[in-house]
Amino acid sequence: MGYYEEIKLSKKSEQHLYVQLYDAIKNHIIQGTIKADEKLPPIRQLAEILCVNNATVVKAYELLEQEGYVYKRVGSGTFVSLKPYPLSAAIESVRLPVDEDLSLMNRGQIQIQEHMVSFASATPTPDLFPVDDFQILLNEVLNRDKGNAFGYQESQGYFPLRESLVAYMRQYGIETKSENIQVISGAQQGIDVIAKAFINPGDVVILEKPTYTGAIATFKSRGAKIIDIPIREDGLDIEALEAVIEKYRPNLIYLMPNFQNPTGYSYSREKKQRVLSLAQQYSFHIVEDDYLSDLSFYHTENTTLKSMDQQDHVIYIKSFSKIFMPGLRLGFLVLPEKAYPRILAAKHASDISTSGLIQRAFDLYLRNGIWKKHIHYMENIYKERYEIMDQVIRKYILPLGITYHPPLGGLNFWLCLNEKFSTNQLYNMAVKKNILIVPGSLFSVDQKDSNCFRLSIAAVYPEQIEPGIQALSEVIKEYIESKDNKKRNTGVYTPLL
Amino acid sequence: MGYYEEIKLSKKSEQHLYVQLYDAIKNHIIQGTIKADEKLPPIRQLAEILCVNNATVVKAYELLEQEGYVYKRVGSGTFVSLKPYPLSAAIESVRLPVDEDLSLMNRGQIQIQEHMVSFASATPTPDLFPVDDFQILLNEVLNRDKGNAFGYQESQGYFPLRESLVAYMRQYGIETKSENIQVISGAQQGIDVIAKAFINPGDVVILEKPTYTGAIATFKSRGAKIIDIPIREDGLDIEALEAVIEKYRPNLIYLMPNFQNPTGYSYSREKKQRVLSLAQQYSFHIVEDDYLSDLSFYHTENTTLKSMDQQDHVIYIKSFSKIFMPGLRLGFLVLPEKAYPRILAAKHASDISTSGLIQRAFDLYLRNGIWKKHIHYMENIYKERYEIMDQVIRKYILPLGITYHPPLGGLNFWLCLNEKFSTNQLYNMAVKKNILIVPGSLFSVDQKDSNCFRLSIAAVYPEQIEPGIQALSEVIKEYIESKDNKKRNTGVYTPLL
Numbered sequence: 001m002g003y004y005e006e007i008k009l010s011k012k013s014e015q016h017l018y019v020q021l022y023d024a025i026k027n028h029i030i031q032g033t034i035k036a037d038e039k040l041p042p043i044r045q046l047a048e049i050l051c052v053n054n055a056t057v058v059k060a061y062e063l064l065e066q067e068g069y070v071y072k073r074v075g076s077g078t079f080v081s082l083k084p085y086p087l088s089a090a091i092e093s094v095r096l097p098v099d100e101d102l103s104l105m106n107r108g109q110i111q112i113q114e115h116m117v118s119f120a121s122a123t124p125t126p127d128l129f130p131v132d133d134f135q136i137l138l139n140e141v142l143n144r145d146k147g148n149a150f151g152y153q154e155s156q157g158y159f160p161l162r163e164s165l166v167a168y169m170r171q172y173g174i175e176t177k178s179e180n181i182q183v184i185s186g187a188q189q190g191i192d193v194i195a196k197a198f199i200n201p202g203d204v205v206i207l208e209k210p211t212y213t214g215a216i217a218t219f220k221s222r223g224a225k226i227i228d229i230p231i232r233e234d235g236l237d238i239e240a241l242e243a244v245i246e247k248y249r250p251n252l253i254y255l256m257p258n259f260q261n262p263t264g265y266s267y268s269r270e271k272k273q274r275v276l277s278l279a280q281q282y283s284f285h286i287v288e289d290d291y292l293s294d295l296s297f298y299h300t301e302n303t304t305l306k307s308m309d310q311q312d313h314v315i316y317i318k319s320f321s322k323i324f325m326p327g328l329r330l331g332f333l334v335l336p337e338k339a340y341p342r343i344l345a346a347k348h349a350s351d352i353s354t355s356g357l358i359q360r361a362f363d364l365y366l367r368n369g370i371w372k373k374h375i376h377y378m379e380n381i382y383k384e385r386y387e388i389m390d391q392v393i394r395k396y397i398l399p400l401g402i403t404y405h406p407p408l409g410g411l412n413f414w415l416c417l418n419e420k421f422s423t424n425q426l427y428n429m430a431v432k433k434n435i436l437i438v439p440g441s442l443f444s445v446d447q448k449d450s451n452c453f454r455l456s457i458a459a460v461y462p463e464q465i466e467p468g469i470q471a472l473s474e475v476i477k478e479y480i481e482s483k484d485n486k487k488r489n490t491g492v493y494t495p496l497l
Numbered sequence: 498m499g500y501y502e503e504i505k506l507s508k509k510s511e512q513h514l515y516v517q518l519y520d521a522i523k524n525h526i527i528q529g530t531i532k533a534d535e536k537l538p539p540i541r542q543l544a545e546i547l548c549v550n551n552a553t554v555v556k557a558y559e560l561l562e563q564e565g566y567v568y569k570r571v572g573s574g575t576f577v578s579l580k581p582y583p584l585s586a587a588i589e590s591v592r593l594p595v596d597e598d599l600s601l602m603n604r605g606q607i608q609i610q611e612h613m614v615s616f617a618s619a620t621p622t623p624d625l626f627p628v629d630d631f632q633i634l635l636n637e638v639l640n641r642d643k644g645n646a647f648g649y650q651e652s653q654g655y656f657p658l659r660e661s662l663v664a665y666m667r668q669y670g671i672e673t674k675s676e677n678i679q680v681i682s683g684a685q686q687g688i689d690v691i692a693k694a695f696i697n698p699g700d701v702v703i704l705e706k707p708t709y710t711g712a713i714a715t716f717k718s719r720g721a722k723i724i725d726i727p728i729r730e731d732g733l734d735i736e737a738l739e740a741v742i743e744k745y746r747p748n749l750i751y752l753m754p755n756f757q758n759p760t761g762y763s764y765s766r767e768k769k770q771r772v773l774s775l776a777q778q779y780s781f782h783i784v785e786d787d788y789l790s791d792l793s794f795y796h797t798e799n800t801t802l803k804s805m806d807q808q809d810h811v812i813y814i815k816s817f818s819k820i821f822m823p824g825l826r827l828g829f830l831v832l833p834e835k836a837y838p839r840i841l842a843a844k845h846a847s848d849i850s851t852s853g854l855i856q857r858a859f860d861l862y863l864r865n866g867i868w869k870k871h872i873h874y875m876e877n878i879y880k881e882r883y884e885i886m887d888q889v890i891r892k893y894i895l896p897l898g899i900t901y902h903p904p905l906g907g908l909n910f911w912l913c914l915n916e917k918f919s920t921n922q923l924y925n926m927a928v929k930k931n932i933l934i935v936p937g938s939l940f941s942v943d944q945k946d947s948n949c950f951r952l953s954i955a956a957v958y959p960e961q962i963e964p965g966i967q968a969l970s971e972v973i974k975e976y977i978e979s980k981d982n983k984k985r986n987t988g989v990y991t992p993l994l
Contacts, residue, residue: 139632142628142635146628221843223698327854329682350686351826
């Protein structure tokens with residue numbers, strides 16, 4: 001019961017004491033240090049330990065009960081619930097066994113304070129958005145289309161936009177036609193729609209390990225059986241992949257072949273070809289999530305699978321969140337010919353159609369050719385940041401015994417400590433120094449603690465990068481040393497308990 | 498094989514002949530007149546029958562094969578596929594055993610020609626949208642918030658909008674707080690998010706019969722076991738409901754207590770109270786889809802369940818599609834306190850967040866009070882149409898032996914022929930006279946043909962209503978007579994086959 005003694009409440013905090021206490025106990029429950037059905041201390045006893053009024057403990061316990069973390073048994077006290085909240089099996093697993101901030105970050109919802117350096121966000125900052133251009137186009141659409149811009153759109157997408165997207169795709173070597181385009185309200189919806197169309201509960205889906213959190217959540221929510229395969233610097237191990245395919249005969253495999261999230265790794269041309277051959281041989285669909293192939297700073301391999309897809313096995317997802325604006329909630333799928341009816345039904349059941357106003361404005365954006373100018377602009381911005389980041393990682397971080405494979409494009413850097421370390425802990429230490437990173441646990445299906453973490457350059461300004469990384473390197477040093485000391489201590493003293 | 502002879506191809510049509518032929522055969526396959534594994538006629542034979550080139554038939558067959566409607570067996574010909582396309586079990590059932598137009602209508606995708614009178618659409622016409630007001634507000638937001646309007650929003654919804662919605666709800670007798678509001682991208686997404694949060698495959702959901710097609714599709718897609726209970730003029734039969742609840746112990750029941758879609762029926766106050774008591778007794782959630790309670794023309798009972806919900810069992814869905822603009826893709830949920838974490842995770846997995854730009858503009862719309870003016874405007878428009886509709890239904894339709902319960906509000910009228918009749922057939926006859934109705938089969942879980950159909954006043958102008966209903970009454974008369982004649986004929990002649 002030692003953890004109750006360690007709870008620190010501050011009377012100077014803006015938070016009420018009972019809320020602080022509620023938070024502390026909740027975190028222990030979520031982290032599993034206080035287990036299901038364990039009894040909480042009697043109210044007076046805990047009040048005494050923490051030097052607070054009984055009323056503070058009463059209110060904290062009430063809040064815990066309201067939120068479903070504990071339950072009362074009349075006459076015998078307060079106990080930890082079996083499940084913090086009886087979430088449906090599918091959603092529950094999205095919860096994190098780490099602290100509240102992290103669980104917010106998992107939903108992209110962390111509040112970033114002004115004084116923080118966020119290497120966590122993979123989303124560009126609002127000052128990079130082409131807002132003025134877009135405002136002009138929105139008005140052009142409204143003046144031209146009036147109420148029609150606010151009627152229901154075709155579920156498949158506004159036809160002229162689908163035509164523009166066909167032309168846009170041609171620039172990237174993908175030949176398709178408007179019938180095979182499905183407009184979606186962002187890449188996350190794309191994954192959700194694909195899951196609805198192709199996955200029944202118990203179906204196997206293969207993912208990369210680590211991979212995009214949102215994909216894990218969606219496939220889990222659909223009841224899929226997820227098999228993940230570790231990714232290497234040049235893509236999945238094809239033999240391992242084939243063995244898993246042979247065994248499980250999946251319907252779908254979900255990949256990010258270029259500048260993978262979170263690792264930044266890209267598949268070699270040969271591996272891309274081999275994945276396509278497997279799709280042909282074993283007859284499954286590949287979901288290619290192309291959130292960033294546009295950002296290849298050194299003209300290295302960034303061919304999309306879809307452009308190599310002779311046999312029509314690839315469902316291609318394109319998002320505009322990183323290159324244009326995340327709040328557009330706009331993206332599209334390029335579909336294999338036969339996938340169309342299923343996908344359309346799934347899209348319709350999801351939200352009927354994507355905003356017509358946004359579709360129409362973005363259509364003009366593509367037709368006017370402004371997007372080329374903008375992508376070029378974003379490339380330059382990100383390339384500058386990339387080069388600073390690469391340099392300072394080499395200067396401050398690598399000497400600490402950390403491994404790193406330069407991605408040569410994209411926005412993400414994947415750094416790994418020695419295997420004994422925990423980046424959940426590192427995250428908690430770094431956040432106290434106002435540095436945000438994303439621990440590897442967020443990107444894995446089982447959400448186990450990991451020795452790797454992700455840094456992104458999407459939301460840091462060039463002048464923030466060196467001081468930020470330097471500060472981070474000090475946190476890492478401190479963390480490594482504290483771990484080493486603990487080890488030494490463990491040898492000398494026998495800790496109580 | 499007589500149906501091939503009856504195929505009519507027009508050389509004057511803008512459609513290629515082979516596309517016309519493809520369409521005709523596809524429709525027969527979908528309708529089931531050409532059955533699975535039936536052989537299509539040899540190419541030359543069909544070309545001769547229809548007086549077209551062999552190449553036309555070849556191309557039509559190729560297209561049918563591409564689309565998965567037929568398959569070839571080398572040396573023996575072309576055969577109808579077992580299933581038009583092997584859709585996943587969940588989605589497949591959304592397909593209709595009627596003709597292509599109807600299946601498009603099912604997805605809200607039917608192309609309404611200018612000369613048609615559409616009693617089918619329940620969506621207001623674009624000329625009724627407050628576009629000018631909204632354009633001003635969009636610009637106000639962009640000038641004020643710049644890029645922030647296009648960043649990711651909180652998944653739960655833009656906070657000031659949630660505050661405005663709390664105030665908006667108060668006007669309707671619903672007391673809530675911003676923490677219990679979840680912004681959604683339209684009511685359809687609301688149903689989808691609720692299904693993700695609360696339904697695991699095999700869980701029981703209770704629906705009204707008939708009910709909203711989109712809800713059926715979503716719950717099916719989630720793998721729910723659906724039990725539907727016939728609705729009466731004053732709501733569900735509470736004894737029947739309780740028996741089903743007792744037997745199946747559902748997690749969720751989905752209701753539209755005011756001006757139900759498609760029937761227009763409203764629950765009596767007493768039945769509303771009894772449904773809430775059942776929720777308390779058997780501990781389930783009620784999903785209240787309030788798409789229209791605002792439109793009570795005669796101040797009849799239109800209390801929402803949520804406003805009566807003392808025990809916090811109701812998940813309330815509010816859509817703005819009928820009162821404002823469907824293309825906004827905006828709505829919200831009012832959640833029971835405990836439902837919040839599940840719903841938030843499900844929303845995040847669906848599309849991360851709803852468009853920030855639209856949320857911000859709509860927030861101003863509510864804050865400026867323009868919505869009151871607009872709702873009043875819409876009420877007047879719809880009330881005028883309602884009264885004309887009610888009159889002409891009494892004048893032209895009721896004398897044909899059709900039953901009807903005046904809804905006293907909302908946009909939908911539910912008319913029932915004698916039980917022996919098919920409104921799928923009536924739909925097909927009416928469409929030839931340029932009148933669109935929605936046959937009852939679209940609103941039932943099993944999509945069986947029905948003797949009832951829905952008329953809506955959302956997309957017809959006052960001056961169209963009388964001629965439209967008169968024309969429809971003639972179609973109905975013709976249909977009834979043809980049925981009666983057939984019967985008589987059957988008695989006299991023994992039909993071939």
